[in-house]
Amino acid sequence: xxxxxxxxxxxxxxxxxxxxxYGNCPIYKKKLDDAGVKPDAVKSIDDxxxxxxxxxxxxxxNYPYGLFSKRDNLAEIHISSGTTxxxxxxxxxxxxxxxxxxVMARTICCAGGEPGDTIQIAYGYGLFTGGLGFHYGxxxxxxxxxxxxxxxxxxxxxxxxxxxxxxxxxxxxxxxYMAEEAKAIGVDPAKGNWKIGxxxxxxxxxxxxxxxxxxxxxxxxxxxxxxxxxxxxxxQECTHKEGLHIYSDVFYPxxxxxxxxxxxxxxxxGELVITTLTKQAIxxxxxxxxxxxxxxxDKCKCGRTSPRISKIKGRTDDMIxxxxxxxxxxxxxxxxxxxxxxxxxxxxxxxxxxxxxDEVEVLVEVEERIFSDEVKKLNEFAGIIKKEIEAVLSIGVxxxxxxxxxxxxxxxxxxxxxDKRTL
Amino acid sequence: MKLTQISVFLENRKGRLYDVCSLLGKNNxxxxxxxxxxxxxxxxxxxxxxxxxxxxxxxxxNGFVANLTDVIAVEVDDKPxxxxxxxxxxxxxxxxxxxxxxxxxxxxxxxxLVFRFEDTDKAxxxxxxxxxxxxxRKEIEGL
Numbered sequence: 227x228x229x230x231x232x233x234x235x236x237x238x239x240x241x242x243x244x245x246x247x248y249g250n251c252p253i254y255k256k257k258l259d260d261a262g263v264k265p266d267a268v269k270s271i272d273d274x275x276x277x278x279x280x281x282x283x284x285x286x287x288n289y290p291y292g293l294f295s296k297r298d299n300l301a302e303i304h305i306s307s308g309t310t311x312x313x314x315x316x317x318x319x320x321x322x323x324x325x326x327x328x329v330m331a332r333t334i335c336c337a338g339g340e341p342g343d344t345i346q347i348a349y350g351y352g353l354f355t356g357g358l359g360f361h362y363g364x365x366x367x368x369x370x371x372x373x374x375x376x377x378x379x380x381x382x383x384x385x386x387x388x389x390x391x392x393x394x395x396x397x398x399x400x401x402x403y404m405a406e407e408a409k410a411i412g413v414d415p416a417k418g419n420w421k422i423g424x425x426x427x428x429x430x431x432x433x434x435x436x437x438x439x440x441x442x443x444x445x446x447x448x449x450x451x452x453x454x455x456x457x458x459x460x461x462q463e464c465t466h467k468e469g470l471h472i473y474s475d476v477f478y479p480x481x482x483x484x485x486x487x488x489x490x491x492x493x494x495x496g497e498l499v500i501t502t503l504t505k506q507a508i509x510x511x512x513x514x515x516x517x518x519x520x521x522x523x524d525k526c527k528c529g530r531t532s533p534r535i536s537k538i539k540g541r542t543d544d545m546i547x548x549x550x551x552x553x554x555x556x557x558x559x560x561x562x563x564x565x566x567x568x569x570x571x572x573x574x575x576x577x578x579x580x581x582x583x584d585e586v587e588v589l590v591e592v593e594e595r596i597f598s599d600e601v602k603k604l605n606e607f608a609g610i611i612k613k614e615i616e617a618v619l620s621i622g623v624x625x626x627x628x629x630x631x632x633x634x635x636x637x638x639x640x641x642x643x644x645d646k647r648t649l
Numbered sequence: 650m651k652l653t654q655i656s657v658f659l660e661n662r663k664g665r666l667y668d669v670c671s672l673l674g675k676n677n678x679x680x681x682x683x684x685x686x687x688x689x690x691x692x693x694x695x696x697x698x699x700x701x702x703x704x705x706x707x708x709x710x711n712g713f714v715a716n717l718t719d720v721i722a723v724e725v726d727d728k729p730x731x732x733x734x735x736x737x738x739x740x741x742x743x744x745x746x747x748x749x750x751x752x753x754x755x756x757x758x759x760x761x762l763v764f765r766f767e768d769t770d771k772a773x774x775x776x777x778x779x780x781x782x783x784x785x786r787k788e789i790e791g792l
Contacts, residue, residue, distance in 0.1 A: 592658045592691075592714050593714065594714055594716060597656070597658050597714045597715075597716055598656075598716075599654065599656035599693060599695055599716065599718045599765070600693075600747060600748075601686045601688060601693055604658075604688075604691070604693070605688065626690045626691075627658075627690065627691050628660055628690075628691075629658060629659070629660050629665075629712075629713070629714065630712060630714055631712055632660065
Protein backbone atom coordinates (compact mmCIF):
# COMPACT_ATOMS: atom_id res chain seq x y z
CA UNK A 227 0.00 0.00 0.00
CA UNK A 228 1.27 3.47 -0.87
CA UNK A 229 2.00 5.78 2.09
CA UNK A 230 -0.79 8.21 1.06
CA UNK A 231 -3.33 5.39 0.83
CA UNK A 232 -2.23 4.09 4.22
CA UNK A 233 -2.53 7.52 5.75
CA UNK A 234 -6.03 7.92 4.35
CA UNK A 235 -7.04 4.53 5.76
CA UNK A 236 -5.59 5.33 9.19
CA UNK A 237 -7.28 8.76 9.12
CA UNK A 238 -10.64 7.24 8.22
CA UNK A 239 -10.32 4.76 11.08
CA UNK A 240 -9.29 7.42 13.60
CA UNK A 241 -12.15 9.71 12.54
CA UNK A 242 -14.57 6.92 13.41
CA UNK A 243 -12.72 5.70 16.49
CA UNK A 244 -12.65 8.92 18.50
CA UNK A 245 -16.42 9.60 18.40
CA UNK A 246 -17.00 5.88 19.06
CA UNK A 247 -15.05 5.78 22.32
CA TYR A 248 -16.26 9.28 23.28
CA GLY A 249 -19.84 8.10 23.02
CA ASN A 250 -19.37 4.67 24.62
CA CYS A 251 -16.71 4.99 27.29
CA PRO A 252 -17.27 7.57 30.05
CA ILE A 253 -13.64 7.34 31.16
CA TYR A 254 -12.42 8.25 27.68
CA LYS A 255 -15.09 10.93 27.35
CA LYS A 256 -13.67 12.57 30.45
CA LYS A 257 -10.09 12.12 29.24
CA LEU A 258 -10.90 13.76 25.91
CA ASP A 259 -12.90 16.54 27.57
CA ASP A 260 -10.00 17.18 29.94
CA ALA A 261 -7.64 17.35 26.97
CA GLY A 262 -10.02 19.78 25.25
CA VAL A 263 -10.48 17.55 22.23
CA LYS A 264 -13.84 17.60 20.48
CA PRO A 265 -14.38 14.18 18.87
CA ASP A 266 -15.42 15.66 15.53
CA ALA A 267 -12.29 17.81 15.46
CA VAL A 268 -10.19 14.74 14.63
CA LYS A 269 -9.87 14.89 10.84
CA SER A 270 -6.63 13.08 10.11
CA ILE A 271 -4.21 10.63 11.66
CA ASP A 272 -1.92 13.61 12.28
CA ASP A 273 -4.45 14.84 14.86
CA UNK A 274 -3.55 11.85 17.01
CA UNK A 275 -0.89 13.97 18.71
CA UNK A 276 -3.67 16.01 20.34
CA UNK A 277 -5.17 12.97 21.99
CA UNK A 278 -4.35 11.97 25.59
CA UNK A 279 -2.25 8.94 26.42
CA UNK A 280 -3.58 5.75 28.02
CA UNK A 281 -1.50 3.87 30.59
CA UNK A 282 -1.57 0.59 32.42
CA UNK A 283 -2.59 2.57 35.50
CA UNK A 284 -5.73 3.69 33.66
CA UNK A 285 -6.51 0.02 33.05
CA UNK A 286 -5.89 -0.92 36.66
CA UNK A 287 -7.84 1.99 38.15
CA ASN A 288 -10.82 1.32 35.91
CA TYR A 289 -10.90 -2.43 36.40
CA PRO A 290 -12.80 -4.33 35.25
CA TYR A 291 -14.79 -2.74 32.44
CA GLY A 292 -14.12 1.00 32.83
CA LEU A 293 -12.04 1.41 29.69
CA PHE A 294 -14.31 -0.76 27.57
CA SER A 295 -16.34 0.91 24.85
CA LYS A 296 -18.46 -2.20 24.41
CA ARG A 297 -19.31 -4.34 27.40
CA ASP A 298 -22.09 -6.63 26.21
CA ASN A 299 -21.95 -9.49 23.74
CA LEU A 300 -18.24 -10.01 24.28
CA ALA A 301 -16.81 -13.15 22.74
CA GLU A 302 -13.85 -13.65 25.04
CA ILE A 303 -11.96 -12.05 27.90
CA HIS A 304 -8.36 -12.53 29.06
CA ILE A 305 -6.98 -11.62 32.45
CA SER A 306 -3.35 -11.08 33.34
CA SER A 307 -1.72 -9.97 36.56
CA GLY A 308 -1.56 -6.20 36.93
CA THR A 309 1.11 -4.03 38.52
CA THR A 310 -0.52 -4.08 41.94
CA UNK A 311 -3.88 -5.21 43.17
CA UNK A 312 -6.19 -5.38 40.22
CA UNK A 313 -5.35 -7.64 37.31
CA UNK A 314 -5.49 -6.36 33.75
CA UNK A 315 -8.63 -7.33 31.89
CA UNK A 316 -8.92 -7.28 28.12
CA UNK A 317 -11.92 -8.32 26.06
CA UNK A 318 -12.83 -9.11 22.50
CA UNK A 319 -16.00 -8.90 20.47
CA UNK A 320 -16.45 -11.39 17.65
CA UNK A 321 -15.09 -8.77 15.26
CA UNK A 322 -12.10 -8.27 17.55
CA UNK A 323 -11.44 -12.00 17.43
CA UNK A 324 -11.59 -11.77 13.62
CA UNK A 325 -9.08 -8.93 13.76
CA UNK A 326 -6.85 -10.98 16.06
CA UNK A 327 -7.14 -13.99 13.72
CA UNK A 328 -6.25 -11.75 10.81
CA VAL A 329 -3.16 -10.13 12.34
CA MET A 330 -1.97 -13.49 13.66
CA ALA A 331 -2.47 -15.09 10.23
CA ARG A 332 -0.34 -12.26 8.83
CA THR A 333 2.21 -12.96 11.58
CA ILE A 334 2.51 -16.65 10.78
CA CYS A 335 2.76 -16.00 7.04
CA CYS A 336 5.26 -13.16 7.59
CA ALA A 337 7.48 -15.66 9.40
CA GLY A 338 7.26 -18.03 6.44
CA GLY A 339 4.38 -20.30 7.43
CA GLU A 340 2.04 -21.27 4.59
CA PRO A 341 -1.42 -22.81 4.29
CA GLY A 342 -1.05 -26.58 4.60
CA ASP A 343 1.95 -26.36 6.95
CA THR A 344 1.73 -27.77 10.45
CA ILE A 345 2.29 -25.52 13.45
CA GLN A 346 3.09 -26.69 16.95
CA ILE A 347 1.84 -24.04 19.37
CA ALA A 348 3.81 -24.33 22.60
CA TYR A 349 2.69 -21.05 24.11
CA GLY A 350 0.40 -21.48 27.10
CA TYR A 351 -3.29 -21.77 26.28
CA GLY A 352 -5.65 -20.18 28.75
CA LEU A 353 -5.79 -16.71 30.25
CA PHE A 354 -2.40 -15.94 28.70
CA THR A 355 -3.06 -14.60 25.20
CA GLY A 356 -0.14 -16.42 23.55
CA GLY A 357 -1.66 -19.84 22.91
CA LEU A 358 -5.08 -18.79 21.70
CA GLY A 359 -3.73 -15.89 19.63
CA PHE A 360 -1.56 -18.26 17.63
CA HIS A 361 -4.41 -20.73 17.45
CA TYR A 362 -6.80 -18.22 15.86
CA GLY A 363 -4.12 -17.03 13.44
CA UNK A 364 -3.14 -20.52 12.35
CA UNK A 365 -6.79 -21.42 11.85
CA UNK A 366 -7.31 -18.31 9.71
CA UNK A 367 -4.14 -18.93 7.70
CA UNK A 368 -5.08 -22.54 7.01
CA UNK A 369 -2.34 -24.37 8.89
CA UNK A 370 -2.76 -27.66 10.68
CA UNK A 371 -2.64 -26.88 14.38
CA UNK A 372 -1.07 -28.93 17.14
CA UNK A 373 -2.23 -27.11 20.27
CA UNK A 374 0.53 -28.49 22.51
CA UNK A 375 0.42 -25.57 24.98
CA UNK A 376 3.44 -24.88 27.19
CA UNK A 377 5.46 -27.43 29.14
CA UNK A 378 5.75 -31.23 29.01
CA UNK A 379 8.98 -31.07 27.07
CA UNK A 380 9.33 -34.79 26.35
CA UNK A 381 5.89 -34.78 24.77
CA UNK A 382 6.72 -31.64 22.74
CA UNK A 383 9.75 -33.41 21.32
CA UNK A 384 7.78 -36.55 20.51
CA UNK A 385 5.20 -34.42 18.70
CA UNK A 386 8.01 -32.81 16.72
CA UNK A 387 9.38 -36.21 15.72
CA UNK A 388 6.07 -37.90 14.97
CA UNK A 389 4.23 -35.09 13.15
CA UNK A 390 7.09 -33.02 11.72
CA UNK A 391 5.54 -29.59 12.20
CA UNK A 392 7.33 -26.97 10.13
CA UNK A 393 6.53 -24.16 12.53
CA UNK A 394 7.14 -23.97 16.27
CA UNK A 395 5.75 -21.10 18.34
CA UNK A 396 6.95 -20.64 21.93
CA UNK A 397 9.16 -18.43 24.08
CA UNK A 398 12.81 -18.22 22.93
CA UNK A 399 14.13 -19.49 26.25
CA UNK A 400 11.85 -22.52 26.04
CA UNK A 401 13.10 -23.57 22.62
CA UNK A 402 16.67 -23.49 23.95
CA TYR A 403 15.60 -25.47 26.97
CA MET A 404 13.98 -28.02 24.68
CA ALA A 405 17.30 -28.38 22.82
CA GLU A 406 18.99 -29.43 26.06
CA GLU A 407 16.20 -31.87 26.82
CA ALA A 408 16.43 -33.27 23.29
CA LYS A 409 20.15 -33.94 23.65
CA ALA A 410 19.51 -35.58 27.02
CA ILE A 411 17.20 -38.13 25.42
CA GLY A 412 19.48 -38.70 22.44
CA VAL A 413 17.66 -36.55 19.89
CA ASP A 414 19.90 -34.34 17.75
CA PRO A 415 18.22 -30.90 17.60
CA ALA A 416 20.08 -30.07 14.37
CA LYS A 417 18.10 -32.87 12.74
CA GLY A 418 14.87 -31.58 14.24
CA ASN A 419 11.78 -31.03 12.13
CA TRP A 420 11.01 -27.44 13.05
CA LYS A 421 12.13 -25.15 10.25
CA ILE A 422 10.53 -21.87 11.35
CA GLY A 423 10.34 -20.56 14.87
CA UNK A 424 8.07 -17.72 16.01
CA UNK A 425 9.42 -16.63 19.34
CA UNK A 426 8.23 -13.90 21.65
CA UNK A 427 6.52 -12.97 24.93
CA UNK A 428 9.95 -12.18 26.39
CA UNK A 429 12.91 -10.09 25.25
CA UNK A 430 15.72 -11.85 23.43
CA UNK A 431 18.80 -10.88 21.51
CA UNK A 432 20.67 -11.45 18.24
CA UNK A 433 23.22 -13.81 19.88
CA UNK A 434 20.32 -15.84 21.22
CA UNK A 435 18.82 -15.97 17.73
CA UNK A 436 22.10 -17.26 16.29
CA UNK A 437 22.26 -19.90 18.98
CA UNK A 438 18.68 -21.08 18.37
CA UNK A 439 19.18 -21.14 14.60
CA UNK A 440 22.42 -23.07 14.94
CA UNK A 441 21.22 -25.62 17.47
CA UNK A 442 17.88 -26.31 15.80
CA UNK A 443 18.88 -25.63 12.21
CA UNK A 444 15.86 -23.37 11.73
CA UNK A 445 14.91 -19.77 11.00
CA UNK A 446 14.11 -17.98 14.25
CA UNK A 447 11.82 -14.95 14.05
CA UNK A 448 10.62 -12.47 16.63
CA UNK A 449 6.94 -11.75 17.34
CA UNK A 450 5.76 -8.75 19.33
CA UNK A 451 2.50 -8.11 21.06
CA UNK A 452 0.82 -7.25 24.32
CA UNK A 453 -2.53 -8.25 25.64
CA UNK A 454 -3.67 -4.64 26.10
CA UNK A 455 -3.41 -4.10 22.33
CA UNK A 456 -4.57 -7.56 21.19
CA UNK A 457 -2.12 -10.22 22.40
CA UNK A 458 0.55 -11.55 20.07
CA UNK A 459 0.14 -10.17 16.56
CA UNK A 460 1.15 -6.53 16.80
CA UNK A 461 4.40 -6.91 14.85
CA GLN A 462 6.42 -9.76 13.33
CA GLU A 463 9.74 -10.26 11.58
CA CYS A 464 9.81 -11.52 8.03
CA THR A 465 12.50 -13.97 6.97
CA HIS A 466 14.96 -11.10 6.36
CA LYS A 467 14.88 -10.44 10.10
CA GLU A 468 15.56 -6.72 9.78
CA GLY A 469 12.95 -5.37 12.13
CA LEU A 470 9.40 -6.38 13.02
CA HIS A 471 6.69 -5.38 10.58
CA ILE A 472 4.05 -3.58 12.61
CA TYR A 473 0.46 -3.78 11.40
CA SER A 474 0.12 -0.02 11.27
CA ASP A 475 -3.17 -0.21 9.36
CA VAL A 476 -4.82 -1.34 12.59
CA PHE A 477 -2.25 -0.61 15.32
CA TYR A 478 -0.96 2.89 14.77
CA PRO A 479 2.58 3.28 16.19
CA UNK A 480 4.28 6.37 17.54
CA UNK A 481 7.71 6.50 19.12
CA UNK A 482 8.00 9.16 21.80
CA UNK A 483 10.54 10.44 24.25
CA UNK A 484 9.06 9.23 27.56
CA UNK A 485 10.32 12.36 29.33
CA UNK A 486 8.96 15.01 26.98
CA UNK A 487 6.11 12.95 25.43
CA UNK A 488 7.24 14.32 22.05
CA UNK A 489 7.78 12.17 19.00
CA UNK A 490 11.42 11.22 18.38
CA UNK A 491 13.08 11.28 14.95
CA UNK A 492 12.90 8.22 12.72
CA UNK A 493 15.48 5.67 13.82
CA UNK A 494 15.87 7.10 17.31
CA UNK A 495 14.92 5.01 20.33
CA GLY A 496 11.87 5.89 22.34
CA GLU A 497 8.75 4.48 23.92
CA LEU A 498 6.36 2.66 21.63
CA VAL A 499 2.86 4.11 21.83
CA ILE A 500 0.04 2.30 20.04
CA THR A 501 -3.50 3.27 19.09
CA THR A 502 -5.83 0.44 18.17
CA LEU A 503 -7.66 1.86 15.18
CA THR A 504 -10.38 -0.73 14.69
CA LYS A 505 -10.95 -2.59 17.94
CA GLN A 506 -14.44 -2.59 19.41
CA ALA A 507 -14.49 -3.96 22.96
CA ILE A 508 -11.55 -2.11 24.43
CA UNK A 509 -10.00 0.24 21.89
CA UNK A 510 -7.05 2.10 23.36
CA UNK A 511 -5.84 5.52 22.37
CA UNK A 512 -2.10 6.19 22.48
CA UNK A 513 -1.37 3.32 24.82
CA UNK A 514 2.03 3.65 26.48
CA UNK A 515 3.59 0.21 26.05
CA UNK A 516 6.70 1.19 28.11
CA UNK A 517 8.71 -0.81 25.58
CA UNK A 518 11.67 1.04 24.10
CA UNK A 519 12.15 0.54 20.35
CA UNK A 520 13.11 2.47 17.25
CA UNK A 521 11.10 2.55 14.02
CA UNK A 522 11.92 2.72 10.31
CA UNK A 523 9.58 3.46 7.41
CA ASP A 524 11.63 2.32 4.40
CA LYS A 525 10.49 -0.58 2.23
CA CYS A 526 11.72 -4.02 3.33
CA LYS A 527 13.58 -6.45 1.07
CA CYS A 528 10.53 -8.69 1.35
CA GLY A 529 8.46 -6.02 -0.39
CA ARG A 530 6.33 -5.06 2.59
CA THR A 531 5.93 -1.31 3.04
CA SER A 532 4.72 -1.47 6.65
CA PRO A 533 6.93 0.31 9.18
CA ARG A 534 9.33 -1.87 11.12
CA ILE A 535 10.12 -1.65 14.81
CA SER A 536 13.39 -2.86 16.29
CA LYS A 537 13.61 -5.62 18.84
CA ILE A 538 12.70 -4.37 22.30
CA LYS A 539 15.68 -2.42 23.59
CA GLY A 540 14.44 -1.93 27.13
CA ARG A 541 11.64 -0.63 29.31
CA THR A 542 10.73 2.81 30.57
CA ASP A 543 9.47 1.28 33.82
CA ASP A 544 10.86 -1.42 36.08
CA MET A 545 8.86 -4.28 34.62
CA ILE A 546 10.72 -7.43 33.72
CA UNK A 547 9.47 -10.43 31.81
CA UNK A 548 10.07 -13.86 33.24
CA UNK A 549 8.99 -16.90 31.24
CA UNK A 550 6.59 -14.71 29.34
CA UNK A 551 5.02 -13.32 32.51
CA UNK A 552 5.20 -9.60 33.27
CA UNK A 553 6.66 -8.95 36.69
CA UNK A 554 6.62 -5.60 38.47
CA UNK A 555 8.49 -5.01 41.75
CA UNK A 556 5.33 -3.35 43.03
CA UNK A 557 3.58 -6.73 42.92
CA UNK A 558 6.14 -8.15 45.34
CA UNK A 559 5.81 -5.08 47.57
CA UNK A 560 2.07 -5.55 47.64
CA UNK A 561 2.42 -9.17 48.74
CA UNK A 562 4.98 -8.43 51.46
CA UNK A 563 2.91 -5.55 52.76
CA UNK A 564 -0.05 -7.86 53.07
CA UNK A 565 1.85 -10.45 55.09
CA UNK A 566 3.36 -8.50 57.96
CA UNK A 567 1.73 -5.10 57.68
CA UNK A 568 4.97 -3.34 56.90
CA UNK A 569 7.38 -4.00 54.15
CA UNK A 570 10.75 -5.63 54.66
CA UNK A 571 13.57 -4.90 52.24
CA UNK A 572 13.57 -7.33 49.40
CA UNK A 573 15.27 -7.97 46.11
CA UNK A 574 14.36 -10.01 43.08
CA UNK A 575 17.12 -11.91 41.35
CA UNK A 576 16.31 -13.25 37.92
CA UNK A 577 18.78 -15.65 36.43
CA UNK A 578 18.93 -17.99 33.50
CA UNK A 579 21.50 -20.71 33.47
CA UNK A 580 22.68 -21.75 30.01
CA UNK A 581 19.76 -23.26 28.13
CA UNK A 582 17.57 -23.33 31.16
CA UNK A 583 14.39 -21.50 32.03
CA ASP A 584 14.39 -18.28 34.01
CA GLU A 585 14.61 -18.63 37.75
CA VAL A 586 13.41 -16.06 40.23
CA GLU A 587 14.81 -15.79 43.70
CA VAL A 588 13.29 -13.35 46.16
CA LEU A 589 15.63 -12.22 48.92
CA VAL A 590 13.84 -10.92 51.99
CA GLU A 591 15.69 -9.25 54.83
CA VAL A 592 14.84 -10.72 58.21
CA GLU A 593 13.96 -7.90 60.54
CA GLU A 594 13.37 -8.24 64.23
CA ARG A 595 9.61 -8.52 64.04
CA ILE A 596 9.96 -11.36 61.57
CA PHE A 597 12.77 -13.16 63.36
CA SER A 598 12.11 -16.12 65.62
CA ASP A 599 14.42 -18.49 67.46
CA GLU A 600 12.43 -21.31 65.89
CA VAL A 601 13.50 -22.35 62.42
CA LYS A 602 10.06 -23.74 61.65
CA LYS A 603 8.52 -20.28 62.12
CA LEU A 604 11.08 -18.70 59.80
CA ASN A 605 10.46 -21.42 57.24
CA GLU A 606 6.72 -20.91 57.61
CA PHE A 607 7.19 -17.20 56.97
CA ALA A 608 9.28 -17.87 53.86
CA GLY A 609 6.67 -20.40 52.75
CA ILE A 610 3.83 -17.90 53.01
CA ILE A 611 5.78 -15.33 50.99
CA LYS A 612 6.52 -17.95 48.36
CA LYS A 613 2.92 -19.08 48.12
CA GLU A 614 1.51 -15.58 47.87
CA ILE A 615 4.04 -14.34 45.33
CA GLU A 616 3.45 -17.43 43.22
CA ALA A 617 -0.29 -16.85 43.40
CA VAL A 618 0.13 -13.30 42.11
CA LEU A 619 2.79 -13.95 39.47
CA SER A 620 1.78 -17.47 38.37
CA ILE A 621 5.44 -18.50 38.25
CA GLY A 622 7.50 -20.48 40.73
CA VAL A 623 9.93 -18.52 42.91
CA UNK A 624 12.50 -19.35 45.53
CA UNK A 625 12.36 -17.29 48.72
CA UNK A 626 15.58 -16.81 50.65
CA UNK A 627 15.76 -15.06 54.01
CA UNK A 628 18.84 -12.87 54.40
CA UNK A 629 20.36 -10.73 57.13
CA UNK A 630 19.32 -7.09 57.41
CA UNK A 631 21.28 -4.52 55.41
CA UNK A 632 22.70 -7.19 53.13
CA UNK A 633 20.60 -6.14 50.16
CA UNK A 634 22.54 -3.66 48.14
CA UNK A 635 21.24 -0.11 48.33
CA UNK A 636 22.10 2.64 45.95
CA UNK A 637 21.64 6.22 47.14
CA UNK A 638 19.64 4.96 50.05
CA UNK A 639 17.21 3.21 47.76
CA UNK A 640 17.31 -0.55 47.49
CA UNK A 641 17.91 -1.99 44.06
CA UNK A 642 14.78 -4.07 43.64
CA UNK A 643 15.67 -6.22 40.68
CA UNK A 644 18.93 -7.81 39.67
CA ASP A 645 18.60 -9.29 36.22
CA LYS A 646 21.52 -11.64 35.71
CA ARG A 647 20.21 -13.12 32.50
CA THR A 648 22.39 -12.83 29.46
CA LEU A 649 19.91 -12.71 26.65
CA MET B 650 14.02 -20.16 87.13
CA LYS B 651 14.01 -19.08 83.56
CA LEU B 652 17.19 -18.18 81.73
CA THR B 653 17.59 -15.89 78.78
CA GLN B 654 18.70 -17.33 75.50
CA ILE B 655 19.88 -15.10 72.71
CA SER B 656 18.99 -16.15 69.17
CA VAL B 657 20.84 -14.66 66.22
CA PHE B 658 19.89 -14.90 62.55
CA LEU B 659 22.83 -15.93 60.42
CA GLU B 660 23.06 -16.27 56.69
CA ASN B 661 24.74 -19.44 55.60
CA ARG B 662 28.04 -17.92 54.48
CA LYS B 663 31.65 -18.02 55.51
CA GLY B 664 32.74 -16.10 58.58
CA ARG B 665 29.36 -15.18 59.99
CA LEU B 666 29.64 -17.39 63.08
CA TYR B 667 33.15 -16.07 63.58
CA ASP B 668 31.82 -12.50 63.38
CA VAL B 669 29.37 -13.14 66.21
CA CYS B 670 31.83 -14.98 68.43
CA SER B 671 34.63 -12.47 67.98
CA LEU B 672 32.24 -9.62 68.71
CA LEU B 673 31.18 -11.28 71.96
CA GLY B 674 34.80 -12.07 72.80
CA LYS B 675 35.90 -8.48 72.30
CA ASN B 676 33.20 -7.37 74.72
CA ASN B 677 34.29 -9.91 77.29
CA UNK B 678 31.08 -11.91 77.02
CA UNK B 679 31.42 -15.61 77.65
CA UNK B 680 29.32 -18.21 75.87
CA UNK B 681 28.01 -20.85 78.27
CA UNK B 682 25.96 -22.93 75.92
CA UNK B 683 25.30 -22.88 72.21
CA UNK B 684 23.59 -24.63 69.36
CA UNK B 685 22.93 -23.85 65.73
CA UNK B 686 19.83 -24.82 63.78
CA UNK B 687 20.66 -24.75 60.12
CA UNK B 688 18.68 -24.75 56.89
CA UNK B 689 19.84 -24.60 53.30
CA UNK B 690 20.26 -20.85 53.27
CA UNK B 691 20.32 -19.63 56.85
CA UNK B 692 20.94 -20.68 60.42
CA UNK B 693 19.75 -19.62 63.84
CA UNK B 694 22.48 -19.42 66.46
CA UNK B 695 21.17 -19.88 70.00
CA UNK B 696 23.42 -19.04 72.90
CA UNK B 697 23.30 -18.65 76.65
CA UNK B 698 25.92 -16.17 77.84
CA UNK B 699 27.06 -14.70 81.13
CA UNK B 700 25.99 -11.13 80.26
CA UNK B 701 22.88 -11.46 78.11
CA UNK B 702 21.73 -7.83 78.22
CA UNK B 703 25.12 -6.56 77.07
CA UNK B 704 25.32 -9.30 74.45
CA UNK B 705 21.99 -8.38 72.84
CA UNK B 706 22.81 -4.69 72.90
CA UNK B 707 26.18 -5.30 71.27
CA UNK B 708 24.82 -7.65 68.62
CA UNK B 709 22.03 -5.27 67.62
CA UNK B 710 24.42 -2.33 67.54
CA ASN B 711 26.46 -4.30 65.04
CA GLY B 712 23.57 -4.98 62.71
CA PHE B 713 22.64 -8.49 63.77
CA VAL B 714 19.04 -9.54 64.21
CA ALA B 715 18.85 -11.00 67.69
CA ASN B 716 16.08 -11.68 70.13
CA LEU B 717 15.60 -13.09 73.58
CA THR B 718 13.83 -16.30 74.44
CA ASP B 719 13.06 -17.82 77.84
CA VAL B 720 14.66 -21.20 78.32
CA ILE B 721 15.23 -23.44 81.32
CA ALA B 722 18.52 -25.14 82.15
CA VAL B 723 18.09 -28.37 84.04
CA GLU B 724 20.64 -30.54 85.77
CA VAL B 725 20.46 -34.10 84.56
CA ASP B 726 22.18 -37.18 85.96
CA ASP B 727 25.28 -37.77 83.86
CA LYS B 728 24.68 -41.49 83.40
CA PRO B 729 22.88 -43.78 80.94
CA UNK B 730 19.17 -43.06 81.03
CA UNK B 731 19.64 -39.68 82.74
CA UNK B 732 18.13 -37.64 79.96
CA UNK B 733 15.45 -40.25 79.30
CA UNK B 734 14.36 -39.92 82.91
CA UNK B 735 13.70 -36.23 82.66
CA UNK B 736 12.10 -36.46 79.23
CA UNK B 737 9.67 -39.00 80.65
CA UNK B 738 8.55 -36.42 83.19
CA UNK B 739 7.85 -33.93 80.38
CA UNK B 740 6.09 -36.54 78.27
CA UNK B 741 3.91 -37.67 81.16
CA UNK B 742 3.03 -34.07 81.95
CA UNK B 743 2.15 -33.33 78.32
CA UNK B 744 4.94 -30.78 77.92
CA UNK B 745 6.33 -30.26 74.45
CA UNK B 746 10.06 -29.60 73.96
CA UNK B 747 10.74 -27.33 70.97
CA UNK B 748 14.47 -28.00 71.10
CA UNK B 749 17.28 -28.65 73.57
CA UNK B 750 21.03 -28.60 73.76
CA UNK B 751 23.87 -29.12 76.22
CA UNK B 752 26.06 -26.73 78.15
CA UNK B 753 29.71 -26.33 77.27
CA UNK B 754 30.76 -26.80 80.90
CA UNK B 755 29.08 -28.24 83.94
CA UNK B 756 29.35 -27.07 87.50
CA UNK B 757 28.63 -30.28 89.33
CA UNK B 758 28.77 -33.97 88.47
CA UNK B 759 25.49 -33.56 86.65
CA UNK B 760 25.11 -32.68 82.99
CA UNK B 761 23.47 -29.37 82.21
CA LEU B 762 20.87 -29.12 79.49
CA VAL B 763 18.99 -26.15 78.04
CA PHE B 764 15.34 -26.70 77.16
CA ARG B 765 13.13 -24.53 75.02
CA PHE B 766 9.53 -25.46 75.84
CA GLU B 767 6.36 -24.66 74.01
CA ASP B 768 4.93 -23.54 77.39
CA THR B 769 7.81 -22.41 79.57
CA ASP B 770 5.74 -21.48 82.61
CA LYS B 771 4.03 -24.84 82.73
CA ALA B 772 7.36 -26.62 82.38
CA UNK B 773 8.89 -24.57 85.14
CA UNK B 774 6.05 -25.45 87.47
CA UNK B 775 6.41 -29.16 86.80
CA UNK B 776 10.15 -29.01 87.33
CA UNK B 777 9.71 -27.22 90.65
CA UNK B 778 6.97 -29.64 91.73
CA UNK B 779 9.21 -32.60 90.96
CA UNK B 780 12.06 -31.00 92.86
CA UNK B 781 14.46 -31.00 89.95
CA UNK B 782 17.52 -28.77 90.04
CA UNK B 783 17.06 -25.79 87.75
CA UNK B 784 19.99 -23.49 87.08
CA UNK B 785 19.56 -19.86 88.10
CA ARG B 786 20.68 -16.77 86.28
CA LYS B 787 23.19 -16.01 89.03
CA GLU B 788 24.74 -19.41 88.63
CA ILE B 789 25.13 -18.89 84.89
CA GLU B 790 26.70 -15.51 85.37
CA GLY B 791 29.21 -16.88 87.83
CA LEU B 792 29.84 -20.15 86.03
